[in-house]
Amino acid sequence: MPKRSRKNKCVQLEVREEAKQKFIEFLVKKDLRITNQRRVIIDTVFDTNEHFTAEQLLEWARLKDSSVSRATVYRTLPLLTESNLVHEMDFGKPYKFYDPNYSDSPNHNHLICEDCEKIVEFDSEKIEEIEQDIGQKLGFTVKSQNLQLSASCDSLKRSGACDNKPCS
Numbered sequence: 001m002p003k004r005s006r007k008n009k010c011v012q013l014e015v016r017e018e019a020k021q022k023f024i025e026f027l028v029k030k031d032l033r034i035t036n037q038r039r040v041i042i043d044t045v046f047d048t049n050e051h052f053t054a055e056q057l058l059e060w061a062r063l064k065d066s067s068v069s070r071a072t073v074y075r076t077l078p079l080l081t082e083s084n085l086v087h088e089m090d091f092g093k094p095y096k097f098y099d100p101n102y103s104d105s106p107n108h109n110h111l112i113c114e115d116c117e118k119i120v121e122f123d124s125e126k127i128e129e130i131e132q133d134i135g136q137k138l139g140f141t142v143k144s145q146n147l148q149l150s151a152s153c154d155s156l157k158r159s160g161a162c163d164n165k166p167c168s
Helices: 003-029 036-046 054-064 070-082 125-138 154-159
Strands: 087-089 097-099 109-113 119-122 148-151
Touching: 003 036, 003 070, 036 054, 036 070, 054 070, 070 087, 070 097
Parallel strands: 109 148
Antiparallel strands: 087 097, 109 119
């Protein structure tokens, strides 16, 4: 593994450990218990780069500890978003998605596949230039932005099947 890649992974691990610690401190300030189930949920959230739903989080957490309850997941998610370490995203579905990378990079954009629900994060210098230009023209300083692009998989158009989602 090249040095740069190893260094980036170490930095990412540090950021994730820092986020876990910040969340635990947040819970302590709110006088909330840090149970084993909650620790598993915290580890699961901050050990992934993937966006997830509450049900996916429950499934992943139960792989680590089968005693994790649905109620604990659903009670912990609002606390994660309140702490500003995880961002809740509404893509017009009957359920929300959660972004575990929000605390490292609050100003990133998302492309969401309508076919398989794959979420891809991206940054763009052009978007940053446009937001600065718009802010300046309108007399504002832009503090944050959030761009969501809806898309369809090119593989679905080509072959009739999405590589990211099994046929139902």
